Amino acid sequence: MPGLQFLAASLSVLLIAGAFALLGYIIVKLKTRSPYSKSTFEAIWEIEKVVLETTDFDEATHKVVNIILTQLGYLKYGYQVIVLTLLDQQKGVLKRIAISETEAAGKFLKASPIPFQNIEIPLTSNENLSVKAISDKQIKVTDKVADVLYPALSRKWVEDFQKQLGIKTSIVFPVTAKEKVLGALIFSLNKERSLMKPEEWTILESFVGSVGIALDNALLFKSLKSTTEQLAFANTRLKELDKLKDDFVSVASHELRTPMTAIKSYLWMGLNKYGKLPTKAKSDLKSNGQTKLPEDLQKYMSRAYISVERLINLVNDMLNISRIESGRIALRLTDVDLVQLANDVIDEVKAKAAEKDIKLKLNVHIYPKVLADPDKIHEVYLNLIGNALKFTSTGGTVTVDFKEKLPFIYVSITDTGVGIHKEDISRLFTKFGRLDNSYVASASSGGTGLGLFISKSLVEIHKGTILATSEGENRGTTFTFSLPIIGTEIATKLHHDAPQETADTKDLEKTSVNVI
């Protein structure tokens, strides 16, 4: 899944970027606000470790609030509770997400009338000091804890509880990263504001800066994780749907084939016994030459027979397209001699060419082998040579030629047939892109209108290209496709990227070439 790989790659880039940002931040702080105690320095490193090692959001936030107390030993300086709150812009609230594991915090958690996680402050509550700190992007200090808990908890309750714990000061720091406010850190102390030393402020500030980066990273992790999960889920669902579609197409085609087989077989019986078969199919069945079909009935039945054959081809082609598009056509790659393969196909269609007195020419020089699935390329050849025979009138020529131009072998099939208008060429390879779409034209061409689309798809999954050129109407057409020569870089890449055989992959349906 390229999407996930991309996410994983961005994740590691973010990690590294985060680490450098933090390091840079620390260096700047160290230079401008020295001297720092050893423990402060260690605590900052500890935070960086959290950023680097913790991908779980909740774990990261809990570590962050506890490091300050345990690593720095700020408990003894009167720091009782540290709370991390986070902005939820969607809900328009400030949410509490982590609290230090201190004794005072434990008492609060026990006593609080609503669970800690449910304490939400609406961003419209301008009286609340955390909201103010965030909107002003300024540090706020108060001697009333209720200022940071109102209106989620009543002032009366908080005042009583504050007395029990002996908290005298609460400080709210807005937590920012990349100039964006993420939330607020609330420190509650059991000493007066006036007793705080200037270094304490400095250290708290640099901590909050580090927490901002840590939090930003943790948030990114969280959103990436959920996006990844959503993508994985969507992908699984898509695969299921794809499988359902493919199964449906398979079953439907089987159901269609049963009546089509009956129509085809019964028409064949009638034509074989009493009339003339449209194709010169070999028959061991005795035909009853005594009762000839009336000329008009012979025509009706022949045309019905030709049409049902087309219908069967159409079902096969649609199955093929469904499989190609859902990646269920596996490639069995091997070294292929394109000249030999062309020769095999020419042998197959020789009789049909002879019927129309069309010359088939093949350049028999030796060319390097290509990497391909011979069955699939056989289909491409059959389609292109079949087309050339179809659209070339009696006495014409179809030539198969090759050109080596690293890293590809180019195969060209040139006919002396009806040719194509330049402006129509782009439509050739689309589904049902046959040019003259009137029924008579398509019936006499005997094709399904899907052959070139399938050929193009097959060549392209081999990392080759296919194109058509024509000098214009009645001046013939050349189809050229390319396949990678074995041992080239692109052949290696094909080996690597080609759809592999799995329980879900299937072969191509064979469609017959009808030259009428």
Place this chain on the structure above:
Amino acid sequence: MNPKKILLVEDDQFTRELYEEVLKDAGFDTTTAVNGEEGLSHIQEGGFDLILLDVMMPKMDGLEVLRSLRNEPPKTNNGPIVLLTNLTNDPVFNSAYGLNVGVKDHIVKSDITPGDLLIKVKKFLEEPQS
């Protein structure tokens, strides 16, 4: 020489009757069965030179017939079994060959004409039994 005995197991009435007509006209001693169960009981009696077995059938499908044959081989030996189906490229074929109960080939019905069927049947009957 007695005519060769062929068993045709096919649930679709039109297809079955047509193939039966073609085979009988060509002089084969043709027995038909309209579902897997009926087919299986004929196969277990044995003595057919060739068995044409449909795959997708009500009651008991072709693959189930083959599995039953593996557990309970026929009293008298039969000739080769050829799957007659409109399934294509299906894993069912590999399972069928893998059971090793005499499946020699499979024919996709929509790809052949009655004439082709007869050509194939004659070929299967000519091949030496291995």
